[in-house]
Amino acid sequence: AQSVSQHNHHVILSEAASLELGCNYSYGGTVNLFWYVQYPGQHLQLLLKYFSGDPLVKGIKGFEAEFIKSKFSFNLRKPSVQWSDTAEYFCAVQSYSSASKIIFGSGTRLSIRP
């Protein structure tokens, strides 16, 4: 069965620190990949997505993610975090064989110290 692993459950950083959140998935076929963010009290919203093409994708608010097919990974990065980045981040995978379903990881809570 498909699964998505986010190994960091809670990450605490100071403002201006660099961020990398890990995401690995288990599925051998072609996939679409997503990062969603849930700010406190707000809707879950799309941060960025990868469907095909350049494996380095850029999203909103200065976030980017790199798809490394050989490692089954799609790590999220930001060079300099802000206090407003405090949120929960979810990695998600959609396989071409079951495109109606998106499998979500367990989430990483990011806390930024001002």
Added chain:
Amino acid sequence: DGGITQSPKYLFRKEGQNVTLSCEQNLNHDAMYWYRQDPGQGLRLIYYSQIVNDFQKGDIAEGYSVSREKKESFPLTVTSAQKNPTAFYLCASSPLAGAYNEQFFGPGTRLTVL
């Protein structure tokens, strides 16, 4: 203003009662989804619907039921058979069923069973 609405935001019920959560979208999306979010477990798919009058079970459908009589509405009933119903429930939609689009989420309903 297009979007997904879920009501109510908070819901309290006594054990043994069925309860129905509302989800409405005015985005003209074909596909709609229900997820359950528990701390440390991410989002788990309960049911999804790709077209009116049709729906499929997700990964944790036991104790839940849905209907899709109208394109814009996808209510979820949490029945007394659901062993642990207290959770945060998220409704989502996407433009085309089976196509490679992200899902758009509503604000969620927090259900507490006393």
